Amino acid sequence: MSNVTHKTLSNGIEMMCVELPTRHAVATQIRFLSGTADEPSDKLGVGRLVQETIDLGTEKRDARAMSDAFDAIGAADSGAIGREATSYSCLALPEYIEEAIALEAEYLRTPTFPTDKVDVAIDLTKQEYNAFLDDAQGLADKFIGQQAYGDRLGRHSLGEPQTIAAMTRDDVVSHWKNLYCSGRMQVAAAGNITAAKLEAILEEQFADFGNTDKQGRDGYDVQFTTKRIHHQKELEQQQIAIAFPAVPVSHADFYVQRVMLAILSGGMSSRLFTEVREKQGLVYWVSAWGEYPRGHGMIFIGASTTPERCDTTYNTLMREVDRLSEDLTEDELDRAKTGLVAKIETQGDATRARCRQLADDMFHHGKHVPQSDKIARIQAVTSADIKRYLDEHPRNALSVVTLGPRQLEGSELASNGANGGAQ
Amino acid sequence: MSSPYTLHTLDNGLRIVIERMPDVNSAAAGFLARTGARDETPEKAGVSHFLEHMCFKGTSNRDWREITVDFDKLGSVYNAFTSEDRTFYYGWVPKENINQQIELIADMMRPALPTDEFDMEKNVILEEIAMAKDSLDHVTFDFLLERVFEGHPLAWPILGYDTTVTDLSRDDLAAYHQRRYAADNMTLVVAGNVDPDDIIATANRLTADWQSSNDDHQRDVPTPRTGVANLVVERFNQQIVALCFKGVSGNHPKHESLEAATSILGGSNSRYYWNIIQTGLSPSAGAYHMDLSDSGLVILYGQTDPANIEELTDALRAEAKKLCESKVEDKEVQRVKNRRRTTLAVEGESPYHRLVQIMDDVDYRGAPRTVDERLDAVQSVTADTIADTLAEFPFQGPEFLVSVGPRDWPGTNGASQ
Numbered sequence: 001m002s003n004v005t006h007k008t009l010s011n012g013i014e015m016m017c018v019e020l021p022t023r024h025a026v027a028t029q030i031r032f033l034s035g036t037a038d039e040p041s042d043k044l045g046v047g048r049l050v051q052e053t054i055d056l057g058t059e060k061r062d063a064r065a066m067s068d069a070f071d072a073i074g075a076a077d078s079g080a081i082g083r084e085a086t087s088y089s090c091l092a093l094p095e096y097i098e099e100a101i102a103l104e105a106e107y108l109r110t111p112t113f114p115t116d117k118v119d120v121a122i123d124l125t126k127q128e129y130n131a132f133l134d135d136a137q138g139l140a141d142k143f144i145g146q147q148a149y150g151d152r153l154g155r156h157s158l159g160e161p162q163t164i165a166a167m168t169r170d171d172v173v174s175h176w177k178n179l180y181c182s183g184r185m186q187v188a189a190a191g192n193i194t195a196a197k198l199e200a201i202l203e204e205q206f207a208d209f210g211n212t213d214k215q216g217r218d219g220y221d222v223q224f225t226t227k228r229i230h231h232q233k234e235l236e237q238q239q240i241a242i243a244f245p246a247v248p249v250s251h252a253d254f255y256v257q258r259v260m261l262a263i264l265s266g267g268m269s270s271r272l273f274t275e276v277r278e279k280q281g282l283v284y285w286v287s288a289w290g291e292y293p294r295g296h297g298m299i300f301i302g303a304s305t306t307p308e309r310c311d312t313t314y315n316t317l318m319r320e321v322d323r324l325s326e327d328l329t330e331d332e333l334d335r336a337k338t339g340l341v342a343k344i345e346t347q348g349d350a351t352r353a354r355c356r357q358l359a360d361d362m363f364h365h366g367k368h369v370p371q372s373d374k375i376a377r378i379q380a381v382t383s384a385d386i387k388r389y390l391d392e393h394p395r396n397a398l399s400v401v402t403l404g405p406r407q408l409e410g411s412e413l414a415s416n417g418a419n420g421g422a423q
Numbered sequence: 424m425s426s427p428y429t430l431h432t433l434d435n436g437l438r439i440v441i442e443r444m445p446d447v448n449s450a451a452a453g454f455l456a457r458t459g460a461r462d463e464t465p466e467k468a469g470v471s472h473f474l475e476h477m478c479f480k481g482t483s484n485r486d487w488r489e490i491t492v493d494f495d496k497l498g499s500v501y502n503a504f505t506s507e508d509r510t511f512y513y514g515w516v517p518k519e520n521i522n523q524q525i526e527l528i529a530d531m532m533r534p535a536l537p538t539d540e541f542d543m544e545k546n547v548i549l550e551e552i553a554m555a556k557d558s559l560d561h562v563t564f565d566f567l568l569e570r571v572f573e574g575h576p577l578a579w580p581i582l583g584y585d586t587t588v589t590d591l592s593r594d595d596l597a598a599y600h601q602r603r604y605a606a607d608n609m610t611l612v613v614a615g616n617v618d619p620d621d622i623i624a625t626a627n628r629l630t631a632d633w634q635s636s637n638d639d640h641q642r643d644v645p646t647p648r649t650g651v652a653n654l655v656v657e658r659f660n661q662q663i664v665a666l667c668f669k670g671v672s673g674n675h676p677k678h679e680s681l682e683a684a685t686s687i688l689g690g691s692n693s694r695y696y697w698n699i700i701q702t703g704l705s706p707s708a709g710a711y712h713m714d715l716s717d718s719g720l721v722i723l724y725g726q727t728d729p730a731n732i733e734e735l736t737d738a739l740r741a742e743a744k745k746l747c748e749s750k751v752e753d754k755e756v757q758r759v760k761n762r763r764r765t766t767l768a769v770e771g772e773s774p775y776h777r778l779v780q781i782m783d784d785v786d787y788r789g790a791p792r793t794v795d796e797r798l799d800a801v802q803s804v805t806a807d808t809i810a811d812t813l814a815e816f817p818f819q820g821p822e823f824l825v826s827v828g829p830r831d832w833p834g835t836n837g838a839s840q
Contacts, residue, residue, distance in 0.1 A: 022446050024768040056701075063701070067692040068754070074761030093765055123703040127728060130660045131706060136557045234658040236553040267495035268479070269488070278487060281546030284554055306553050335495040342498020345517050346449040350773050 004358070004368045005195035012183040012212030013202050016358045016368060017195040020351065026097040026191035027355035028090045028198075030104060031363065033186065033216025034179035035084040036155040037293075045159015046167060046175045049121055051079045051086050053172060055107040056117040063117060066107060075100040081157050083149070083293055084219065085363065091352065094192040098201050105205035108180060118169040125164050132158060136239050137304065140403045143231060143414075144241035147399040148298050150223025181210025188359035191351045217366075219294030228400040228411035238310040238404030239302070242317060244395045246290060246297030249364040254297075255377040256389045257290070261299065262336035263386070264288045264324065269335060271320050276303065282313045294364065307406035314400075314408055325390035328383050340378050344371055428791055429619035433627055436607025436635045440785050441622055442614040442777055450521040450615025451774040453513030454528050455782050457610075458603035461507045461576040461642060461715075466590075469583015470599045472505040473548055473591055478512065478531045479503070480540040485530060487540060493527050500775070505581055508642075508715055509786055515775045518616040522625050525611070529629040532604060541593045549589070552582050559726075562656060563663045563827040570652040571667050571720065571823045575645045605636030612782045615774035644717045653826035653835050662729040662828030664736050666743070668818050670712050670719025673787030678714065680812040683804045685710040685721060686759045687751055688818065694742045699725065705735050710818075716787050721818055729830035736824070743818040751806050763801045767794050 006016045039047050055077075056063040070077050073096035079088045088108070092100040132138055146154040158164075185206065189198050224245055247253050265272045265288035276286045286303040301321070305313045347353040348371060361369050402408045429441040444450075459471050480487045494501050494514065501514035512531060514524045555561040565580040572578040582588070613622050647669050671677050689695040689710025699708045708725035723743055727735045770776035771794035781791040792800070826832055 023772060025765060025772075027769075064692075064697060068758070071692055071758035071761055074763075074765040076762065076765060091765060091769060093768060117701070120701060120703040124700070124706045127661075127706045130728060131726060133660045134559050236556040237550070267491065267499075267501075269491035269495045274488070274491070277547055278491075278543070281543040282550070284547050284551035304554055304557075305550060331492075335492065338498045339495050342517055342520075343500065345498075346500060346515055346775075349447045349449050351769060 004370070006362070006368050007199070009199060009203055011203060011206050011209060012214060013185045013187055013206055014214075014362055015187045015199060015202060016362050017189045017193065017198045018354055018358060019194055020191050020354070023191040023351050024093070025351055026092055026094055026189060026193045027352045028097070028101065028187065028189045029355050029359045030088045030108070031186045031188070031359055032086045032180060033084065033184045035082045035086055036157055037083050037152045037220050038179060038216075039155065039175070041151070042163060043167065043171050043175065044155055044163040045125060045157070046171050047086060048081050048157045048159065049118070049125065049167065049172050050176050051081050053113055053118050053121045054079070054111045054176065057112040057114045058106050059110040059112060060106060063114070066103065069103050070100070073099050075103070077104065083153050083155070087359070097193055098197070101201050102205055109206070109209055111176065113169055113173050113176070115169050118172055122164060122167050125158060126161070129158050129161060129164065136233070136235050136237070136403060137302070139231070139233075140239035140241045140302065140401055143229070143401040143403065144243050144300065144399065147225045147227055147229065147401060148243035148300070149293070150221075150225070152220050153222055153293055181212075181215070182206045183211045183213045184216045186359065186362045188355050188362065190354035190358060219296065222293070222296045222298070224397065225399055226397045228408060229414050230407040230411045231401065231403045231414045232407070233403055233405070235404045236306065237304040238307045238402055238406055239304050240310065240314055240317070241401040242301040243399040244299055244397060246299045247393065248295050248297045249292045250295070251297070253389050256381050256385045257297070258340060259333065259336050259378060259381045260324065260386050260389060261288060261290055262340055263328070263332055264320065266336050266339045269332070272301070272317070275320050276313060276316050280316065282309050282316065286317075292364065307404055310402065310404070310406050311409055321395055325387055328386055330383060333381070333383050333386065337378050337381060341375050344375060427793065429623070430790070431623050433606070433630060435630065435633050436605070437626065437630050437633060438610040438785070439623055439626055440610060440612050440781055440791055441617065441619045442781055442791065443617065443619065444615050444774060444777065447616050447772070447774055448518055449515060449774050450518045450613065450617050451513060451515040451778040452521060452525045452528065452611070452613045453511055453778055453782060454532050455610045455612060455786060456510040456532075456604050457508070457608050457786060458510055459506050459508040460579060460581045462603060462640060463576060463579070465579060466587060467595055467599070468579040468587040469548070470591055470595055471510055472581050472583065473544070473588065474596050474600055475503050475505045475510050475512075476544050476548060477536050477541065477596060478534045480544055481535045481537045482530045482533055483535055490527070490531060497524055497527070499524060507577055507581065511782060513778060515778070521613070521615065521617050522621065525613070525622070525625055526629055529626070532609070533633075534600065536593050536596055538593055541596070545588060545591070548582065549585060552585055552588065555582060559659045559661060559663060559827065562654070563665065563825065566652070566654045566827055567665055567667065567722070567825045570650070570825060571647050572645050573648060575643060577645050602636065602638045602640065605638065606630060606633035607635045608638070610782070610785055612778055612785065614777040614781060642717060647720055647823060649821040649823050651824045651833055651835055653832060655829065655831045656827060657829045659828050661726050662732045662826060662830050662832070663724060663726045664732055664739070665722050665724040665825045666736070666739055667823040667825065668721040669816055670714060670721040671816060672717050672719055673714040673783070674716075675719070677808070677812040677815065679800045680804050680808040681719070681721070681816060682712055683756060683759045684746065684751075684809050684813055684818070685712045687755045687809075688742060688746050689723060690759070691762065692758060694746065695739070698742055699735070699738050704731060704738055708735070708739065714787070721816070723818060729828055729832070732826065732828070732830065732832055740819065747813045747817045747819050750810050753806055756804060756806055756809065760801050760804070764798060767798055
């Protein structure tokens with residue numbers, strides 16, 4: 001019998017829980033189905049401001065009292081905003097999980113957004129934006145995200161200087177009122193807790209929390225741009241970022257794509273690490289990874305190298321992408337599959353990782369996908385599947401960003417330099 | 424209750440420490456070489472880290488390709504890191520693969536150092552150094568150690584300098600390896616669902632020809648300097664300031680109290696968070712205790728727009744002064760304990776986290792501590808023990824101030840005063 005429960009509660013919350021009675025803690029994740037893509041276009045950054053200030057005062061407690069209440073039970077609570085969702089993760093000992101979720105409910109439902117706290121958060125965001133301009137890899141990620149996803153899905157959580165400068169407390173409150181309700185909530189839990197207990201807590205704590213109709217379940221369109229853009233910036237190394245469209249998590253070929261990606265950039269024996277770093281010594285860091293907004297997939301490749309090696313590194317990366325279908329061996333296929341399966345198995349020993357897996361299942365599939373099913377689908381991938389996948393999904397539309405002192409051959413120069421995208 | 428540990432020392436001096444975790448499905452293993460940047464000479468700065476890279480580049484049994492392929496065949500989560508005083512190689516695998524994982528890392532501990540791979544890897548490390556120069560945090564930390572420990576081996580960066588790495592030869596690495604990777608300077612740590620007798624038998628077989636060392640290398644205990652130094656790097660937008668004070672070693676009786684003091688001052692829900700970050704003065708301010716086997720350094724730091732650096736520095740000092748001169752409240756101490764209790768409960772479930780904790784205990788304390796023993800150490804901290812600790816190791820008075828960023832402040836521009 002499965003120890004996983006998935007159901008929708010009377011208040012509209014979609015809940016999934018895996019009972020692991022031998023664990024010494026409980027991990028939970030409350031995911032609101034609203035992210036940076038749901039921000040008004042003239043209020044970019046407001047979602048993060050809500051997330052940063054939501055626990056800085058409630059109808060019952062001020063900011064310090066809220067933090068003290070979490071510390072009194074030793075619960076670790078943190079928030080993060082993504083393109084399509086905002087997550088509040090919590091870790092607590094089993095005897096305190098009810099109290100921890102009650103505290104989360106208190107700040108999520110009754111925040112007061114004190115004016116002084118919101119003003120400080122806006123000031124800090126301006127400073128964080130300046131600090132972000134010192135983060136070469138973060139900047140490259142922002143630029144390639146904008147090119148690959150377009151105006152809406154490609155937004156950065158920090159917003160833009162002009163939208164942050166114009167932000168007010170009313171904007172923050174309005175955004176919270178519009179997008180925080182139980183109908184947008186998915187809650188995952190893993191560890192020493194029963195599903196019945198979790199259900200009772202969520203029913204009680206989130207009763208009458210706004211709209212109970214399921215919302216935020218549809219993804220947004222991707223506006224992919226085929227471009228090679230260079231952003232000039234004084235750096236020791238040149239950042240290279242490449243993106244191309246891929247299949248979404250719900251696609252029949254998703255696991256084929258996952259294995260393909262592991263062949264490209266799984267362990268140290270994968271192609272990018274081998275060809276770019278080990279054989280030629282062009283980089284210290286090189287990686288490829290997938291991102292999966294609902295209904296879409298995007299593969300990213302990133303590397304950093306000194307400017308004089310930039311063209312060679314870029315050409316080597318592209319050669320490896322092109323070569324994928326040419327000389328695939330059964331050995332590397334087996335290694336890629338072994339690595340993926342082992343990671344699922346070893347991370348099963350980590351309570352927080354199990355919780356994240358459940359949250360992702362709800363987000364992408366709307367149902368629990370057992371670890372055994374994921375493993376079986378990975379193990380079923382053949383070299384013929386990979387070749388077919390590569391034939392059916394040619395990588396002829398690329399979005400490329402470079403950031404640094406040297407413009408890549410054949411690329412356009414960005415009109416806005418490397419100021420983080422401000423116009 | 425019986426101990427979860429098995430401790431064993433082989434005839435060649437190799438120590439083995441094993442924690443049995445019967446409720447998990449995985450296991451992690453690592454070889455600790457008790458050597459790092461502080462065991463180098465200045466002209467060979469970076470040799471420890473370079474050797475760590477080269478251990479992945481070939482042995483008498485495997486070339487670099489076979490090493491990475493074998494790791495990946497095991498489904499291992501693996502890597503290695505070099506610090507000021509240790510180098511650690513590890514892999515986390517499904518439990519049935521643990522013996523093969525140990526065999527692979529043991530093989531790497533006797534690297535062949537092939538010449539062609541040596542030249543290629545030098546390029547990779549030079550790229551790593553270039554990458555570090557684009558990070559304000561990294562530049563600041565290296566500059567800080569360089570000035571605070573000037574004249575001591577802790578002064579040079581773990582990665583080494585462009586010049587020293589460029590000048591290193593294969594023979595330099597071989598000589599260093601012979602001295603520092605002797606069996607009696609190394610420890611095998613294993614945590615997970617394993618059979619200790621089986622692990623010991625495997626280790627015995629794999630390391631039978633490892634020799635003990637005649638190396639009489641002794642580490643000099645460092646004394647942090649006081650003074651002021653700043654480094655102007657115009658291309659950064661933000662300015663970092665760090666105030667440094669003497670800390671304690673990882674096995675010092677006051678270690679837990681000092682850790683609690685830094686947490687109260689600059690951790691989560693801390694005085695710096697509420698009185699500096701939440702006033703809008705700085706998006707990032709904290710307190711960090713860097714502990715080593717024989718010493719420690721307390722670093723109070725913050726980052727802000729260059730124009731605000733004086734105000735931030737004053738605020739960092741003012742909060743530290745209050746901490747030292749007024750006894751902390753019991754509820755502040757209890758908060759630290761409560762947070763730690765939850766973290767330890769979760770980390771205790773993961774073979775990888777336990778591996779790293781055991782390695783740390785064995786290296787600095789000589790023996791592993793269970794999760795409960797770690798918790799007991801945290802529980803022993805009180806407002807009084809913190810006051811005693813801060814009286815002996817104050818976060819005020821003589822300090823070393825380091826500033827890095829676009830502004831020439833306080834005006835030494837690279838020089839120390």
